[in-house]
Amino acid sequence: MSRLTSIVVGPELYWGLLYLVFRVLAARNVPPTATGNEVLTWAVWLSASVGVAASFALLAVPGANPWVMFVRLAVFGFVGVNACALLACDWIKYPEPGRNSGLMGLWIMAVILAGLVWIVGAAVSIYVLRVKAIAAAQPPSLP
Numbered sequence: 001m002s003r004l005t006s007i008v009v010g011p012e013l014y015w016g017l018l019y020l021v022f023r024v025l026a027a028r029n030v031p032p033t034a035t036g037n038e039v040l041t042w043a044v045w046l047s048a049s050v051g052v053a054a055s056f057a058l059l060a061v062p063g064a065n066p067w068v069m070f071v072r073l074a075v076f077g078f079v080g081v082n083a084c085a086l087l088a089c090d091w092i093k094y095p096e097p098g099r100n101s102g103l104m105g106l107w108i109m110a111v112i113l114a115g116l117v118w119i120v121g122a123a124v125s126i127y128v129l130r131v132k133a134i135a136a137a138q139p140p141s142l143p
Contacts, residue, residue, distance in 0.1 A: 011072050015080025022084045032093035040088040047084045048110040049117055056121045066129050081114040
């Protein structure tokens with residue numbers, strides 16, 4: 001895989017596509033419906049948990065420096081989760097007065113969940129990267 005492809009196929013593209021999915025879901029919630037609000041709420045939770053965990057698969061892109069990719073995952077994971085959650089919170093509208101004021105709680109909880117998932121994924125990734133580095137540094141044994 002070329003160097004350019006390893007740069008293009010990264011967390012920026014992943015979170016950009018996920019943000020576009022959120023834009024489509026938000027556009028389908030006009031006028032706001034209970035079902036549309038529920039879909040956006042579940043999308044926030046899925047992006048904060050499964051979306052963050054799935055982004056660590058980008059560490060397997062061949063040709064990319066795994067440590068640079070790791071930093072890119074941190075930066076764009078934070079930006080992506082916040083962008084998606086804030087977009088969804090902006091488009092969720094409830095008919096009851098005062099109920100929309102709790103939507104920022106959804107954003108805060110989603111960011112906290114994403115941070116916890118990211119920490120676990122980072123710990124596992126660092127362990128795997130270190131084990132691979134140690135195995136690569138070992139001289140081959142003679143039979």
